Amino acid sequence: MSYVTPPDFARKMIDAGESKVFxxxxxTLIRAYMAGAILALAAAFAVTVTVNTGEPLIGALLFPVGFCMLYLLGFDLLTGVFTLVPLALLDKRSGVTMKGLWRNWGLVFCGNFAGAFTVAVFMAIIVTFGFSEAPNAVGEKIGHIGEGRTLGYAAHGAAGMLTLFVRAVMCNWMVSTGVVAAMMSTSVSGKIMAMWMPILVFFYMGFEHSIVNMFLFPAGILLGGQFTWLDYLFWNEIPTVLGNLVGGLTFVGAMIYATHYKTSSPRTRDAGLHHDDNAATVPAE
Known part of the structure; x- marks a missing residue:
């Protein structure tokens, strides 16, 4: 059977985290660069589909193709290593240290950003004919996304920052579930089906993904969006990275590690029977 049981894929998660540290x-940079570029292409594809059809659900249904491609090719997203690498440290794997964890996260962040930014530049060239004319409908849409998800949050102050952070937490709850779901099957079709569902949820719900935003926001600035690099970093990218870390590590990695790898001792049948016997001996009033 192609299905992998939870205890087995929990072990695979820790093994994967350990391998990424070393x-x-x-x-690490090449795999992160390609992951950022492919996910950015998928985001550009989804925006194009949404603009051309007028139906965001269709764009969301098709966006996971990029995530599936990069995962099957063995490339790495920051949101994925946020979940996997700490598990190897938690499990006290030999040679895995906080320094190694931070090194991996830093390299993957840089590689993801470089790949996503490359696609941002390429798309900006495409939708403006080499910056020779105003952006087309897809370019305008990308610019407006950047405005709404920076200045839109800023307009609400602390409440906007909280909303942004929670959306980022929810995002990597779903994305990391997709990463883990791919380990539930040994077949390509099984991996794709398992990954597709949570990625669809995150994209359609408008949750905040740090690597997707590494494409959308720089592209928006290049296309004349009315927000700045400081707006992008403070009112989106930095809080999104932190929220993605909390969401993936807390709601996916730690939960699976706790219940499928470091399981608690099961309750014994004798304890339950003994309780029942005592209850039966209590005299009726």
Missing amino acids: MSTRD
Whole structure:
């Protein structure tokens, strides 16, 4: 059977986290770069579909193709390593340290940003004919997304920041579930089906994904969006990264580790029977 049981894929999660800590700098950067680029292409594709059809659900239904491609190719997203790498540290794998964890996260962040920014530049060129004319409908849509999800949050002050953070938490709850879901099957079709569902949920619900935003917001600035790099970093990227970390590690990694890898001792049948016997001996009044 292609199904992998929870205790087995929990072990695979920890093994994957350990392997990423010891991966070479070159390979880590290349895999992160390609992951950022492919996810950015998927985001551009989804926005294009939404603009052309007028139906956001269709764009959301098709967006997971990028996530499935990058995962099957063995590339790494920051949101994924946020969930997997700490488990190897928690499990006290030999040689896994906080320094190694921070090194991996830093390299993956840089690689993801470089890949997403490359696609942002390419898309800006495409939708403006090499910056020779105003952005087309897709370019205008990308610019407005950046405005609404920076200045829109800023207009609500602390409440906007809280909303942004919670959306980021919810995002990586779903995205990391997709990462883990791919480990539930040994077949390509099984992995794709398992990944598709949570990724669809996050995209359609408008949750905040740090790597998708590494494409949308720089592209929006390049296309004349009415917000700044400071707006992007303070009112989106930094809180989104922190929320993604909390969501993936807390609601996915730690939960699966606690209940499927470090399981508690089961209750014994004798304890329950003994309780019942005592209850039966209590005299009726």
